Amino acid sequence: MPKLNGSCLCGAVSFEVVNAFDTMFLCSCDQCRQITGSAFASNLFIAADGFNWLSGADEVATYQLPARDISKSFCRVCGSGVPWASGDGMKMIVPAGSLRGEPEVVKKYRIFISEQPSWSSCLDQVEACEGLPP
Numbered sequence: 001m002p003k004l005n006g007s008c009l010c011g012a013v014s015f016e017v018v019n020a021f022d023t024m025f026l027c028s029c030d031q032c033r034q035i036t037g038s039a040f041a042s043n044l045f046i047a048a049d050g051f052n053w054l055s056g057a058d059e060v061a062t063y064q065l066p067a068r069d070i071s072k073s074f075c076r077v078c079g080s081g082v083p084w085a086s087g088d089g090m091k092m093i094v095p096a097g098s099l100r101g102e103p104e105v106v107k108k109y110r111i112f113i114s115e116q117p118s119w120s121s122c123l124d125q126v127e128a129c130e131g132l133p134p
């Protein structure tokens with residue numbers, strides 16, 4: 001089966017994953033916005049046996065929100081979000097922005113849009129530029 005590669009920004013942490021994801025959650029909940037520092041988290045789910053670290057697994061740190069099923073793993077060197085294992089170890093959760101190439105996803109969901117702030121809910125009304133604004 002075809003694979004995709006992914007890495008953190010500095011390149012210390014890299015991985016490969018089978019390009020056949022079950023689901024993608026674009027989550028706008030308060031916790032995902034805080035933990036990513038962005039409008040929403042973009043997480044892909046795949047069976048754990050389709051995932052392999054290629055380098056830097058010992059550079060990965062994980063934060064687990066107490067009493068909630070919310071985690072984030074990140075490279076200790078550059079802070080980029082990198083994949084982590086689900087609580088039961090059956091799935092890997094892969095931040096979409098860490099991948100090179102286009103993920104193949106069976107089903108995509110935007111979730112917790114009720115918690116989305118106005119600045120991130122009408123992105124088609126924000127002026128779009130190819131690079132920096134003129």
Ligand SMILES: [Zn+2]
Pocket residue numbers: 008009010011012013075076077078079080
């Ligand atoms: Zn890094």
Ligand SMILES: [Zn+2]
Pocket residue numbers: 027028029030031032033041112
């Ligand atoms: Zn969330």
